[in-house]
Amino acid sequence: MSNANNLTYESVQIGDALGPVEFYLSKDQVRAYAKTCGMWTPRFTDDEAARKEGLPGMITPGNMSLAILSKLVTDWAGTSGARIVRMGTTYRQPVLPDHTLTLQGFVTHKNESDRTAEMDIWIESEEGDRLVIGTATVHFPR
Amino acid sequence: MTVDYDPALIGRVFETTEPVPVTAEQIAAFCAAINETNPIFTDEAAAKAGPFGGIVAPPSFAVTFRNGRHFFEHIPRYGKQGFDAGKDVEFVTPIRPGDAITLNSHVKEIYEKTGRTGSMVFVIVRSTLTNQKGEVVAHVDHRFMNRP
Amino acid sequence: MSTTLDLHSHSEASEDSRAPLEAYLNWLKLRRAERPVDGVVLTEHRQFNKDADYRALEDKFGILVLKASEVETDYGHVLVFGVNDEMTRRFDFANVHLPAQEVIDEVARMGGVAIPCHPGRPNVGLCEHYAKKPPLENVIAVEVLNGGSRKGEDERSVELARSRGYRSIGGSDSHLVSLIGLCATRFEAEIRTIEDLVRELKSGEYAPVDFRPRRKPVPHATPVEVKQA
Numbered sequence: 317m318s319n320a321n322n323l324t325y326e327s328v329q330i331g332d333a334l335g336p337v338e339f340y341l342s343k344d345q346v347r348a349y350a351k352t353c354g355m356w357t358p359r360f361t362d363d364e365a366a367r368k369e370g371l372p373g374m375i376t377p378g379n380m381s382l383a384i385l386s387k388l389v390t391d392w393a394g395t396s397g398a399r400i401v402r403m404g405t406t407y408r409q410p411v412l413p414d415h416t417l418t419l420q421g422f423v424t425h426k427n428e429s430d431r432t433a434e435m436d437i438w439i440e441s442e443e444g445d446r447l448v449i450g451t452a453t454v455h456f457p458r
Numbered sequence: 459m460t461v462d463y464d465p466a467l468i469g470r471v472f473e474t475t476e477p478v479p480v481t482a483e484q485i486a487a488f489c490a491a492i493n494e495t496n497p498i499f500t501d502e503a504a505a506k507a508g509p510f511g512g513i514v515a516p517p518s519f520a521v522t523f524r525n526g527r528h529f530f531e532h533i534p535r536y537g538k539q540g541f542d543a544g545k546d547v548e549f550v551t552p553i554r555p556g557d558a559i560t561l562n563s564h565v566k567e568i569y570e571k572t573g574r575t576g577s578m579v580f581v582i583v584r585s586t587l588t589n590q591k592g593e594v595v596a597h598v599d600h601r602f603m604n605r606p
Numbered sequence: 607m608s609t610t611l612d613l614h615s616h617s618e619a620s621e622d623s624r625a626p627l628e629a630y631l632n633w634l635k636l637r638r639a640e641r642p643v644d645g646v647v648l649t650e651h652r653q654f655n656k657d658a659d660y661r662a663l664e665d666k667f668g669i670l671v672l673k674a675s676e677v678e679t680d681y682g683h684v685l686v687f688g689v690n691d692e693m694t695r696r697f698d699f700a701n702v703h704l705p706a707q708e709v710i711d712e713v714a715r716m717g718g719v720a721i722p723c724h725p726g727r728p729n730v731g732l733c734e735h736y737a738k739k740p741p742l743e744n745v746i747a748v749e750v751l752n753g754g755s756r757k758g759e760d761e762r763s764v765e766l767a768r769s770r771g772y773r774s775i776g777g778s779d780s781h782l783v784s785l786i787g788l789c790a791t792r793f794e795a796e797i798r799t800i801e802d803l804v805r806e807l808k809s810g811e812y813a814p815v816d817f818r819p820r821r822k823p824v825p826h827a828t829p830v831e832v833k834q835a
Contacts, residue, residue, distance in 0.1 A: 331636050349491040352484075353522045378542040383492045383518035390516060395498055397509035399549070400517045404624060406544040406601075406781075409756075424783035425629040434629070436782040444821045445756055449782060450544075451624050457509070569621070571651070572678045572702050574728045 323396040325431045325456035334392045334421030334435060341376065341384075343413045349380045376411035381448045385437045388419045389452045397457045401432065405450035409441075416442055421452075431456045461570045461579050463534050468565055472532035473525055477558035477590065485515045485555055492516065514552035520596040521545060523587060525563050533565065536579035536604040543580065543603035550594045558590040566599060579604045609797040610815060611670070612646045612790045614685060614723060614749065614777025619658075620651045623781040627660060630786045631667040641787035641817045645670025647687070647777075647803070652677060652700045654689040672800050675699060676723065681706035681742055682730040685749065685777075688718030688804040710744050719807045721775060723749040726762030733762050741770070747807060751776030751814035753789045775807070776814025788818045 343363075350360040355377050358365030363373040382405045389400055411417070421437035432455050439448040489500050494516055497504035505513040553559065567582040581602045587595040616623040617630065627648070634643060646669065648655075653675060660671040674687045677699050684706060686693070693716050697704055706722075713720040725732035725748045732748065750763040751774070767774050776789040794811040797803050806812060 330632065345491070345493070352487045352491040354524070378544070379518070379521050380492070382521055382545055382547075383516070386516065386518040387492055387494060390496055390499075394496070395504075395508055399509070399552075401550075402546075402548050403517070404544065404546040406622065407542060422784040424633060425626065434783075436784045438782075443757060451782070570702055572683070572730055574730060576729050577702065 323393060323398055323456075325426070325433070328423055328426065328433050328456070330423055330425060332423040334388055334419075334423075334437065336418050336420040337388060337391075338416055338418050340416050341411070341413045343374060346374065346376050346380065346413045349383070350377060353377070353379065355379070371410060373412055376413055378405070378407045378448075381405065381407060381411050381439060382450075384417070384419065385439065385448065385450055386452075388421055388437055389435070389454060392421075393454060398454050399457075400452055401455045402453040403450060404452075405448055407448055409445060409447045411439060411447050417447075424451075431458070461536070461568055463568050467532070467534070468567070471562050471564045473528040473561070473563045475524075475526045475561040477560045478523060480515070480553055480555060480557045480559060482513065482555035485513065485519065485553075488519050488522070489516065492518070510552055510554075512554060514554055517547075517549045517552075519553055520549060520587060521547060521598055523559050523561055523585070525561055525583075525585060529563070529583075533581055533583060533602065534568070536581075539605050541603045541605075543601040545601065546599040548597040550596055551589065553589070553595055557595075559595060560588050561585045562588070576605055607796045608792055608794050609645070609670075610643045610790050610792045611672070611797065611803070612643050612778050612780070612787045613674075613687075613775050614649050614676070614752065614789075615646050615780045615786055616650060616676075617648055619648070619653070619655055620781070622651070625781065625783045625786070627671065628663055629783045630780070631663055631669050631671070633783050634669055634787050635667055637787070640819070641790075643669075643787040643790050643817075645672060645797070646786065647672045647674050649674045649676040649685050649777075652702070654686075654694055654699060656689075656691075656694070670798065672803060674800075677704055677709065678702040678730070679704040679706035679709055681722065681735045681739075682725065682727070682732055683723050684709055685721045685723050686713055686718060687721070687807060688713070688800055690716060690718065692716045693718060707742055710742060714744065717804070719746065719804050721745075721747050721749060721807065723777070724752045724755060724759060724763065724779070725749070725766050726755065726759035726764075727752075731759070731763070733766050736766070745770070745772055747773035747775055749777060749814075750774040751789045751816055753778035753780060753785055753818070773812070774814050775812065776816065788816075790815050790817065 366374045418440040498508045563585040566584040583600045775791045780786045
């Protein structure tokens with residue numbers, strides 16, 4: 317496979333943007349994730365049951381938010397061979413499905429000695445609140 | 459102010475799970491659930507020519523492996539409610555179809571702070587994933603937030 | 607000559623941030639046109655890094671770096687500027703239940719200034735505590751502009767400052783590199799040291815400044831099914 321998007325350690329610049337990507341997260345997609353990943357519990361699958369737990373409605377599992385942000389980075393890396401070697405997430409507010417989410421990131425620094433780039437990544441609500449924030453480290457092969 | 463816990467808990471491995479086999483179908487179902495379309499995760503022929511020489515699971519698949527029955531016996535609970543507050547993951551070796559994944563887990567850290575929802579105690583549990591060859595696949599730090 | 611400082615930021619020394627100071631300073635240099643700040647104050651959670659020396663980085667980027675702390679009290683979180691040995695001996699900064707009134711009075715007596723941050727935030731802000739307990743004495747300023755605020759929180763803070771006659775500061779409360787400097791405080795005087803900052807906070811002229819870009823609103827979604835791959 318060719319390096320389709322020509323992403324290399326040298327080509328990546330501090331300040332480069334990942335996204336913004338807007339997408340609609342449906343309740344069915346959250347249920348599909350919960351089912352596949354053995355997380356079929358009421359707070360991730362059913363509005364009524366989630367409200368009984370004091371939540372505003374069914375919420376997206378933290379692991380799925382992590383997967384959504386990880387995909388923002390792997391989509392950016394494409395087929396270049398660049399690989400996520402570390403990622404951290406903080407779940408600040410519940411991510412409610414049936415809303416449009418905005419995913420965004422920025423390359424914030426690079427480390428020549430191990431050919432890695434560090435980036436900020438987050439999930440934003442329609443109101444502009446950062447619901448999930450994180451950072452990722454991507455390694456570029458020679 | 460210090461949180462009350464047995465210091466001997468920190469660092470001691472409390473659980474080693476049975477190996478969990480990973481199938482191509484599971485990886486495909488996971489990709490479908492997150493709308494993954496990158497050929498290195500979804501297309502065997504394209505993946506073969508790609509950077510990993512075959513299909514690998516998307517990195518976030520690594521956090522779907524669970525600790526077993528000893529988990530809640532060894533994780534101190536502070537208060538009534540427990541939440542997943544975040545994760546820190548070091549991805550070491552990609553997961554491939556046919557792998558069998560084992561988790562080894564220990565409590566890394568316990569600390570208290572205050573936030574919008576009140577006083578919170580954080581318990582950090584580190585799970586190290588290894589495959590059937592004994593290679594480390596990932597280190598997953600789970601940040602559990604407890605509140606009264 | 608005026609000085610604009612981001613008075614509230616967290617580097618990797620704080621347990622919930624991974625942002626290296628150098629990356630913060632480089633980002634400010636890169637975004638200078640949009641975020642014209644002259645310096646940052648590191649307000650690490652529940653600690654003070656007495657021995658950290660940032661002079662080499664200050665020189666490299668031409669940006670002032672000052673050290674302070676964000677402590678946790680029975681009236682919410684408080685920024686402490688001008689931390690010295692006497693203060694760190696007097697208070698255990700790791701204690702998340704410090705007595706706010708003592709912090710404010712003792713820090714002032716020991717030559718610093720303690721400023722409650724994000725007062726409009728539930729539980730960790732002054733407003734909620736004022737609704738249940740007597741107000742604190744000797745508060746001179748509060749943070750009314752915080753980069754981590756949710757809708758309504760800064761508005762509550764502004765109202766508190768107005769009704770109590772507190773002065774106002776701003777800070778990004780950044781935990782991510784790319785969010786540094788988005789909110790700050792503009793001082794009329796020149797500030798070069800932590801002593802200058804404490805003096806100006808107590809008796810100088812200053813106001814919060816907001817460098818956040820106006821966000822175009824995302825329309826509320828109409829439910830359409832996302833096709834499964």
